[in-house]
Amino acid sequence: MTLAIKASGLAKAYGDVIALNGIDIEVEQGTVLGLLGPNGSGKTTTVRILATLLQADSGSASVGGFDVATQQDEVRSVIGLTGQYAAVDEYLTGRENLELFGRLFHLSKFDAAKRAAELLDRFDLTDAADRGIKGYSGGMRRRLDLAASLIGRPNVLFLDEPTTGLDPRSRQGMWEVIEALVADGTTVLLTTQYLEEADQLADRIVVLDHGNVIAQGTSDQLKSQVGGDRIEIVLENVSEIARAAELIAEFGSAPATTEDVTKTVLLPVAGGSTAIVNIVRKLDENKISIADIALRRPTLDDVFLSLTGHAAEDKTETLDSPKGRRGRKARR
Numbered sequence: 129m130t131l132a133i134k135a136s137g138l139a140k141a142y143g144d145v146i147a148l149n150g151i152d153i154e155v156e157q158g159t160v161l162g163l164l165g166p167n168g169s170g171k172t173t174t175v176r177i178l179a180t181l182l183q184a185d186s187g188s189a190s191v192g193g194f195d196v197a198t199q200q201d202e203v204r205s206v207i208g209l210t211g212q213y214a215a216v217d218e219y220l221t222g223r224e225n226l227e228l229f230g231r232l233f234h235l236s237k238f239d240a241a242k243r244a245a246e247l248l249d250r251f252d253l254t255d256a257a258d259r260g261i262k263g264y265s266g267g268m269r270r271r272l273d274l275a276a277s278l279i280g281r282p283n284v285l286f287l288d289e290p291t292t293g294l295d296p297r298s299r300q301g302m303w304e305v306i307e308a309l310v311a312d313g314t315t316v317l318l319t320t321q322y323l324e325e326a327d328q329l330a331d332r333i334v335v336l337d338h339g340n341v342i343a344q345g346t347s348d349q350l351k352s353q354v355g356g357d358r359i360e361i362v363l364e365n366v367s368e369i370a371r372a373a374e375l376i377a378e379f380g381s382a383p384a385t386t387e388d389v390t391k392t393v394l395l396p397v398a399g400g401s402t403a404i405v406n407i408v409r410k411l412d413e414n415k416i417s418i419a420d421i422a423l424r425r426p427t428l429d430d431v432f433l434s435l436t437g438h439a440a441e442d443k444t445e446t447l448d449s450p451k452g453r454r455g456r457k458a459r460r
């Protein structure tokens with residue numbers, strides 16, 4: 129296997145704030161690594177070091193086979209970077225911005241114009257190409273920013289929170305664009321606070337918290353760390369909970385847990401859909417009414433919570449109550 133990115137023992141402090149505490153990262157060529165973590169966990173710091181914009185205090189890293197500390201020009205020639213905050217010029221049009229980036233990459237005037245037109249077309253920006261980008265929506269800006277980072281045809285692309293602030297439709301569009309780049313062979317390191325995004329795009333995920341790698345693996349591996357599938361049964365009558373748990377115990381792979389407030393029985397299971405049928409039949413035979421029954425696969429939310437004791441996206445909702453977590457939509 130060829131590594132497009134390899135970092136070992138990367139550490140960085142800003143004064144007394146330890147941003148990175150000696151992390152290792154490996155990204156195989158042609159794959160997507162999702163660097164997942166809450167605010168301040170060190171994602172941008174990692175990207176900036178790998179993109180040669182910032183020097184690590186210790187540790188080493190190479191990108192595309194070049195050392196980020198001693199071969200900065202070579203590294204820059206093979207990477208593209210889309211920062212957390214858009215780097216495009218407000219007062220120029222979309223086309224002018226891309227042509228400017230092209231000239232920075234030493235393209236001739238003709239080639240810069242050609243490449244700009246190509247990218248505008250690819251990112252669905254042709255109609256807006258000659259408007260000032262002050263009037264662009266957030267999604268259009270992000271696409272333009274990504275287009276700008278592709279001017280030099282990078283083999284390795286760093287995307288720092290590519291979809292933060294986008295509405296679901298623009299986010300979906302961005303995912304499609306990223307997937308197409310990967311299908312063309314580009315290696316991508318993307319940071320995100322959205323578990324869903326890592327789940328969708330990343331071949332492997334590295335979870336950062338307070339500058340440390342606290343877990344890594346595929347999405348499925350991380351999910352299986354917190355246990356397998358569970359069936360969640362909500363009963364009509366709270367008084368029947370204990371009896372229901374006892375009756376269905378034989379279908380579980382571990383003991384059931386119950387929660388009176390929500391009238392819920394949770395049963396870990398191995399074969400999810402067969403178990404549902406058996407449970408419904410058993411409870412029906414015993415005249416116990418079911419208000420709701422669902423198969424629940426662990427989500428990356430569960431993983432994050434169990435690893436860190438806090439939720440990844442805890443700004444808008446309280447996830448420390450099981451009810452709050454269960455209230456979210458299932459992701460897959």
Ligand SMILES: Nc1ncnc2c1ncn2[C@@H]1O[C@H](COP(=O)(O)OP(=O)(O)OP(=O)(O)O)[C@@H](O)[C@H]1O
Nearest residue numbers: 142145146147165166167168169170171172173174
């Ligand atoms: N220029 C700086 N000066 C001082 N402290 C900084 C600087 N840049 C980052 N930090 C601190 O380093 C830590 C890691 O920051 P970093 O920006 O890498 O996190 P992040 O994971 O990208 O967060 P976010 O999700 O908010 O973008 C944080 O505690 C942050 O406050």
Ligand SMILES: [Mg+2]
Nearest residue numbers: 171172173212
């Ligand atoms: Mg950041």
